[in-house]
Amino acid sequence: MGSNSLTLAPAPRSAAAEEVRAEVREFLAAELAAGSFSTHVDTWLSGVDPAFSRKLGERGWLGMTWPKQYGGHERTAMERYAVTEELLAAGAPVAAHWIADRQSGPNLLRYGTEAQRQEILPRIAAGECYFVIGMSEPDSGSDLASIRTRATRNGDGDWVVNGAKVWTSNAHTSHYAITLVRTSPADPANRHAGLSQLLVDLSLPGITVNPIRILDGGHHFNEVVFEDVVIPGDMLLGEEGAGWHQVTAELAFERSGPERFLSTYPLIAEFARRTAEGQDPAQLAALGRLSSRLLALRQLSLRIAGALDRGELPDIPAALVKDVGTTFEADVIDEVRRVVDVPASLDSPDPLGRALAEAQLHAPGYTLRGGTNEILRGIVARGLGLR
Amino acid sequence: MSDVDLVVETVRDILTKHEPFALTAERSWDAGLWSALAAAGLTGVGLPEEAGGSGGELADAVAIVGALAAGAAAVPVAEQLLVAAPAVLAAGLGLPAPEEPLSVAVDGAVTAEPRDDGDGPGSWTLTGTATDVAWAGVAQHLAVLATSAVGPVLALVDVAGRETTHAANLAGEPRGSFVLQGVTAAGALLTDAQAEQLRARYALARAVQLSAALQQVLAWTVQYAGERQQFGRPLGKFQAIQMELAEMAGEVTAVAALVDAAVQAVERGESLVVAAAAAKVRAGAAVEVVARLAHQVHGAIGFTQEHRLHHLTRRCWSWRDEAGTEAAWARVLGAGLLADGPDALWPALTRVV
Numbered sequence: 001m002g003s004n005s006l007t008l009a010p011a012p013r014s015a016a017a018e019e020v021r022a023e024v025r026e027f028l029a030a031e032l033a034a035g036s037f038s039t040h041v042d043t044w045l046s047g048v049d050p051a052f053s054r055k056l057g058e059r060g061w062l063g064m065t066w067p068k069q070y071g072g073h074e075r076t077a078m079e080r081y082a083v084t085e086e087l088l089a090a091g092a093p094v095a096a097h098w099i100a101d102r103q104s105g106p107n108l109l110r111y112g113t114e115a116q117r118q119e120i121l122p123r124i125a126a127g128e129c130y131f132v133i134g135m136s137e138p139d140s141g142s143d144l145a146s147i148r149t150r151a152t153r154n155g156d157g158d159w160v161v162n163g164a165k166v167w168t169s170n171a172h173t174s175h176y177a178i179t180l181v182r183t184s185p186a187d188p189a190n191r192h193a194g195l196s197q198l199l200v201d202l203s204l205p206g207i208t209v210n211p212i213r214i215l216d217g218g219h220h221f222n223e224v225v226f227e228d229v230v231i232p233g234d235m236l237l238g239e240e241g242a243g244w245h246q247v248t249a250e251l252a253f254e255r256s257g258p259e260r261f262l263s264t265y266p267l268i269a270e271f272a273r274r275t276a277e278g279q280d281p282a283q284l285a286a287l288g289r290l291s292s293r294l295l296a297l298r299q300l301s302l303r304i305a306g307a308l309d310r311g312e313l314p315d316i317p318a319a320l321v322k323d324v325g326t327t328f329e330a331d332v333i334d335e336v337r338r339v340v341d342v343p344a345s346l347d348s349p350d351p352l353g354r355a356l357a358e359a360q361l362h363a364p365g366y367t368l369r370g371g372t373n374e375i376l377r378g379i380v381a382r383g384l385g386l387r
Numbered sequence: 388m389s390d391v392d393l394v395v396e397t398v399r400d401i402l403t404k405h406e407p408f409a410l411t412a413e414r415s416w417d418a419g420l421w422s423a424l425a426a427a428g429l430t431g432v433g434l435p436e437e438a439g440g441s442g443g444e445l446a447d448a449v450a451i452v453g454a455l456a457a458g459a460a461a462v463p464v465a466e467q468l469l470v471a472a473p474a475v476l477a478a479g480l481g482l483p484a485p486e487e488p489l490s491v492a493v494d495g496a497v498t499a500e501p502r503d504d505g506d507g508p509g510s511w512t513l514t515g516t517a518t519d520v521a522w523a524g525v526a527q528h529l530a531v532l533a534t535s536a537v538g539p540v541l542a543l544v545d546v547a548g549r550e551t552t553h554a555a556n557l558a559g560e561p562r563g564s565f566v567l568q569g570v571t572a573a574g575a576l577l578t579d580a581q582a583e584q585l586r587a588r589y590a591l592a593r594a595v596q597l598s599a600a601l602q603q604v605l606a607w608t609v610q611y612a613g614e615r616q617q618f619g620r621p622l623g624k625f626q627a628i629q630m631e632l633a634e635m636a637g638e639v640t641a642v643a644a645l646v647d648a649a650v651q652a653v654e655r656g657e658s659l660v661v662a663a664a665a666a667k668v669r670a671g672a673a674v675e676v677v678a679r680l681a682h683q684v685h686g687a688i689g690f691t692q693e694h695r696l697h698h699l700t701r702r703c704w705s706w707r708d709e710a711g712t713e714a715a716w717a718r719v720l721g722a723g724l725l726a727d728g729p730d731a732l733w734p735a736l737t738r739v740v
Contacts, residue, residue: 006640021737044662089733168469209400267730281718284725289715291724291732292645292668293738299644317640324637383608384632386623 006383009315012303014078021060021082026130027059039091041358042263045220045365047093048173050127056087056094057127062101066109071122078309081301085258091266095170103254103257104131104178108199111238111246116199120176134165134179134200134224135252136245142375144180145191145244149226151181151198157233159183159198161206161226167369167376171209171222177202178250180243195243199223199235206230215362216346242339249313253369256304256318259299259323263366264332267355269296271336286339297325316383323376326366333359389480390443390563391450396423397427398454407459407698410559416525417461421488424455432466434472438482449529449650452592453599459698461560463522466490469592471530474585478541478575479508481542483528487547490526491711492517493586497567499540508515511535511542511574513567521710523551532568532585533574539582553690556705558698587663589695589710591649593665598639598646601677607696608632608681615686622684631680636675645669648740651689662740664720671707671716678703 031037037052055064064080067071105124107123108116123129140147149163161181168177177200182364184194206229212221238246268290275283300321307314329336333356343346344356367373405420422453424430433448434440448468450456455464471491475482495518500674502510522533527547533540544567550606552565577585609632622628653659682689689696707713724735 006636010644010651025734085737124462181619222462265733269730271726272732273729275670275721276725280724285714285717285720285734287724288664288668288720288722289672291720292672292717292735293561293641294736295648296641296645296669297667298736299648299740300641303644320633320640322635323633327637374630376628377630380633380636381629384636385611386609386629386632 006317006380007153008303008307008314011078011299014082014374015075016076017078019080020075020079022088022244023059024061024083024086025080028086028092029091031055032090036060037093039266039269039279040093041091041266042261042362042365044088044090044094045169045369046095046218047091047363048092048095048170050130050173052093052095053097053127053130054168055127057098057125062097062127063105063121063125066105066121066125070109070117071125073125077285077305078302081258081305082207084086085262087300088259089265089269091269096130096173097124097127098259099169099174100129100131100134102257103250104176107197107237107246107250109176111197112130112199113234115234116237129176130170132168132171132174132177132202134168134177136165136167138164138166138223142372144247145195147180147182147195149179149181151196151231151279153233154230159197159231159233159235161200161229161231161321163226165226166212166221168209168222168224169220171224172211172219173204175299176200177224179318180247183240183243189232192244192314194241195247197237198231199237200229201235202229204229204231209210214362214386216358217365234377241272251371252313252315252318255376256300256301256308257297258312260370261294261301261328263326263362264359267292267332267336267359269354270352270355271290271340274287274340280338282339286335293328293331297321297328300324316379319371319376319379320383322370323373323380326373329366330363333363391446393451394429394432394443394447395454398424398429399458401427401429401514402454402458402460404434405460407461409692409698410461412553412555415461415555415559415561416463416522418479420460421462422486424462424464424713430467433468433477434485435474436480438476440472440482440485441544445650446652449595451569452595452629456596456599456702457603457699459600459695459702460668463488463490464590464654465596466521466526469595470585471528474541475530475590477544477581478577480541480543480573480575483543487527488522488525489530489549490522491530491532491585491589492519492520492565493532493589494519497531497533499535499537499542501537502571508573508575509570511540511570512571513542513544513574516562516564516566518566519554519562520551521560521562522579523561523565524553525561531572532582535576537576539579540574541577541582541585542569542572546574556702556709558705559731560702560705562709566573584659586652586711587660590667590716591646591653591659591663593706594646594649594666594670594712595640597674597703598642600706601642601670601673603638603675604681604696604699604703605632605635607685607699608635628684631684635677635680641669642673645740652722652740658739659736661720661723664716664723665739667716668713668720671713674703674707676719707738
């Protein structure tokens, strides 16, 4: 199988990554000791804490791979990988900046104008400017090309946007939405044509952000409604009509990171503490099985970071990792459940019961967000030459 | 082309002349294939020339074992190159000629009594039963892990012509027992850690075989789905089949990444036991998914000995619980990762491979 598009070269060992890993670990231990945050499951969706994001920015742990002229730090993807996985493993509150640092910034670097880069990227790297993803709509989920939010040029050369986006995580605490819109009428012969990305300031008149509560009652999702929103003409991101291509590249970044298998790691850590206390053979075996899967996913994800450092865009391996990784995130709950006598409850006096509850109530999202696992497997099948 | 690629190509060339066959008690290994491999020097790869080997690195030996596993080759190369021969050399014992099959026995209860002072390589008397011995009745030499009053002992026993029980794994590979009653053998004391590392290397060898076999099963299944037509289309054009093949690919790719990393950890001389345990558990867990879906896609023909699929799926079903069961290695892995305390899981996970 060495020649097919699913496999990547083993990741190089990175001394620089291990160095920054140690720094992050020390920082997190100090923050936890000072009570500046408490560990939770799935904090890259639910843990919005601008003060914490700014601390990461001050330490140079946001925009790590970007050019220094835009506030970046010109470090490797392997170093960024180490930082992000340490933050996730600790269950730290990273949701405020996560999307901006992971995909919006790189998207601006690739397609933004010089003015956009200079204006926005340093603020993202400082942990002060947050983004949301404007892709899904009420009638368009997996079939992204069917979106109907429209942008038309007015007499001043500005864009007038009408439509709605949904599942926009943390729109109520963010500043910009990179929004996929239809800029030409739908062409049944070429469904991917006529789409463009706009850089939308969420404070503009005509934008309404309506909360949508997820299963645990938390407010992360929103519906963002656009009613005759006037967007300056120079806020087009990249090329008019090239939105599909740009969005596809953006999704490759979105799908490749350790947050695709570590969302429930804080539950594993809590389970490990329980297992260490009791040394029960069934718990040790369950921990071993979970760890072997996690270690394999880590190797896959590290290989992707290595490929990014080589300038590759490993979209098919990224889809594969996200499929295997998000399946694992949910499986953690049941592996643990079968060998502990702790009911899941957000009000449990037992931290393991609370972690189980958080993981369970967020579980349906793992295999949906960023492309459902069915869509991902279709991409993997393409990599196998089946379509 | 790298050295490793060249070695693999040589193995594949030889394999084209030696098709796998259903193993039976009468024909329990591929003696012709072994002779061809030995004649090409491939049964001594990774072993130093001064010890009678062919030279080369661990990576070369791993590549040979993988290529042979993918070809369902009924020869004791994994046991010899990755487990028994390195252990024999490390213990300071004399390595048998590479063309004489050498296997390893780690299960059962064999005790060793020193016949001399027991200090360093010496002579021992072995008593007891070695069970689940890979290639029993085929191997001419056996590296036996025994216990003694002073610690674990690795003994090298000449088993050519010695009586063995006719037990086999699910693929018909010989897995018999030897009853040893006062057998004299050269042997050396090991530390407990060395004995554990020997078991770990055996587990890693099976993981290497599983990884290669699972990759081949995926390749066969993708090929079959492209050729087999139903409802006027190849199977692979159906979304339901694509989902199954993608799921198989996810498992196979994950196993390969971890097994590769574990082999590299061994090359660096790091954390052998935990890395091998992780590789073995992960590879074993993938067998359920990959073998099940491969058979599902192949349909009834894959459920017969007329099709090649069983050569690999039956082996995988056995290999996952050989050289230590998946359950046993999962416990070793869990305990090993917690060795530094209840809060030390994450540092351990980022250090293992």
